[in-house]
Amino acid sequence: MARKSWHLDRRTFLKGLGVSCMIPYMEAMGMGSMMKTTNTSSEAMKRLCFVYFPNGVGLPPVESSYHKKWSWFPMGEGVDYKVTQSLMPLAGHRENMSILGGLSHPRSRALLGHLAGDTWLTGGDVRGSEYMNSISVDQLVAQKFSKHTRYPYLALSTDGGIGYKSRVSTLSFDLSGKPIPSEHRHREIFERYFAPGGGATTQARRKSIQQDKKIVDLILEDSKRLHRRLGKHDQTKMDEYMHSLSTVEEQVKRNEQWLDIPMKDFDTGHINFNADVKVDPEAYIKTTFDLMVLGMEVDLTRVMTYMMAREDGLGLGENFPKLALGLSKGHHTISHDLATGHWEEWGRYDQWLSKQFAYFLDRMKNTHDEHGSLLDNTMILYGSACSTTHNAVNYPLVLAGGANMGLKHGSYEKFGEEPMSNLFVSMLNTLGIESESFSDSTGELHSKIW
Template identity: 85%
Template sequence: MARKSWHLDRRTFLKGLGVTCTIPYMEAMGMGTVFKPSSPESAMKRLCFVYFPNGVGLPPEESHYHKKWSWFPIGEGKDYQFTQTLKPLESHREDLSILGGLSHPKSRALLGHLAGDTWLTGGDVRGAEYMNSISLDQVVAQKFGKHTRYPYLALSTDGGIGYKSRVSTLSFDLSGKPIPTEHRHREIFERYFAPGAGGTTEARRKSIQQDKKIVDLILEDSKRLHRRLGQHDKAKMDEYLTSLSSVEDQVKRNEQWLNIPMKDFDASHLNFNADVKVDPEAYIRTTFDLMVLGMQVDLTRVMTYMIAREDGLGLGENFPKLALGLSKGHHTISHDLTTGHWEEWGRYDQWLSKQYSYFLDRMKNTHDEHGSLLENTMVLYGSACSTTHNAINYPLVLAGGSKMGINHGSYQKFDEEPMCNLFVNMLNRLGIESESFSDSTGTLNTNIL
């Protein structure tokens, strides 16, 4: 068949892709203006999100499993009682708050797995149009990114973005498009924490200059290709150029930080041999260790981590089998209707809370010039459905941020309030004056923050 004038040479296009893939951290490196590095603020503030899928075990009150394995505590206020599920967090009681009754109104009628796409956005993914919006972490990254080498760090156990309704990322850009996550520990460390791996400062300077040339060449060639594309392909190319623009911004940022040394750190405790398919606990804890290290050296002040994907997809489905010796995967357990499934589900929820407790321990016992990392970091842990597809009453634990004036130590229930009201409070505690976020109706009426 004769080649048409609008046909592209596939090899040429793939060659272009191959070149761009050689640029470190191709996508998700930043958005908006590139800022010059500045000295640390007198009051350090950070934000972190940790997500798990498939909701939690909530045995009904009449069940004898309720007081032992219900995810939410027994009682309210300061005098609440942990069940076995969140018992691993007991030592952090004064550093955290448990929140119930919050959810995203536009997601309440969705199957819970779809609501995972909106956990940090409050966006509208009902119907075919999928009108997602910017995630909270990215709003903060735009403000805080000027102080750090990288505006944010987006991590997951599976990496990439997954696909609509079953994402493997918590982060969405200004247009509501998913931002790819990273998941290979050694690559993350070498990319962000080992600048010496590139040789001398002069060698790294030449590498950055080469990256700039590559980006320029690709942008120039992409404009030529753009004129030969149909409408649908032009839209795809525009997305591609947007990602290139973020790479260009990060190359400029790297230049500005080139002569600014990173704080000294000890990485001897990092377990780069943790195999998620064999020992998920070791893998998750190494991810948390990398996040703590990133806070310690002020690599970034905004982080997200998706422990596993929704709907039994990805590596996280087998965590209950690998970590606890259970016969079923996480999603399967959440749908099991047999009598004993509450204990299986509770044990796995407990295992997840142990990992979160480890993260809080590490932050509490790691200090910088501003105090413990936990004192200056808000960490929200939770899921986008309560139990088996119900996208209401999100299980949420907010920890840290005592130096931001957050008053912890209680369990507070709300009456189906928008989760984005909480986000408005969080933005204001971070010093980002806000009256609204996404579909918020105001601020959350709470004395916690």
């Protein structure tokens, strides 16, 4: 595929949209340190990735005839566990992954399960009317790792945008706990991030960046002038608006600093940019994973999140069981249906989701850079924010990759409702970000993985 011009017409964008639309898009364009550094160290880079699915998993009771076949969690524990049909597509990655049970966010345990999706990477408090969410762990890492890459992070989802409180369509939240918009249109993602400049000359790109800087400077100046004329409530809104403009300014500076650094050569012949999520969700998800692998291969960013579908039957993911498996019900409906075929249908769909994640792990394992397999240098967490039908405890989680960071896989471990944030603390320390706590953690996760 030929590279195309990726210049965003910010003049039109800034003048054409209001503040309420501008803020989320601007926050998606960058944050963190603007110091440009190149990776000259022989030490392998470390990466972090999160993949989420909604509505929990099928967990037939022990007395059910479906238990040993369709329970998402394995039979047995430790290294001798046996996967059921639900996780069978991942069996080939046993040595590259660990299955975790029992973890959850204490402040989300009493919530309706779908609300807990907002806190999966934050551990924040969204109880009551205050909605006190906090920064997501991926954004904390993005702040630390941003100096190494063209972009601090990629926030992806199947639906795009932010959704709304309690039913978000993004996994990423900024320092103030506000959702960061996710992206979902494959061609736009490729042209924005992977084809900087296209066929334009360096001089033309530099001129465009300078123009962008002038536009942002003018908007910031006008915003500051207006700020002094506003009441307290409006000043708060304007502060958020000006913060979003600052993130745009940072990314413009970043683009300028990376202008003369060529991106690694790459091949897109295997990527299906015509995948239609409303027709073939498996092809769409594979394309998303292919773009994620490509982003890591060229070191575009080292932090990624992907929400495969939204909670509560909202969004495009609700119809995946119908489109992919020919079932008569959607995902959320299946999770509530207590009819005879309930566990079989749910188990088959859990298996389908596992198959998609297995594809991602296959691609990561078989794609190499100068430091070896991408999987060995990337920690990947796959899972959901409730176990089964609105129960926001015992999150189904798979931690994969990271062999070169010292992770030792191959087992299924159960934890006694330990805070999931303890897992995040261990992950942060493994990434070289020394941390004693994150959100409501009580320390590191005591596990055989580390």
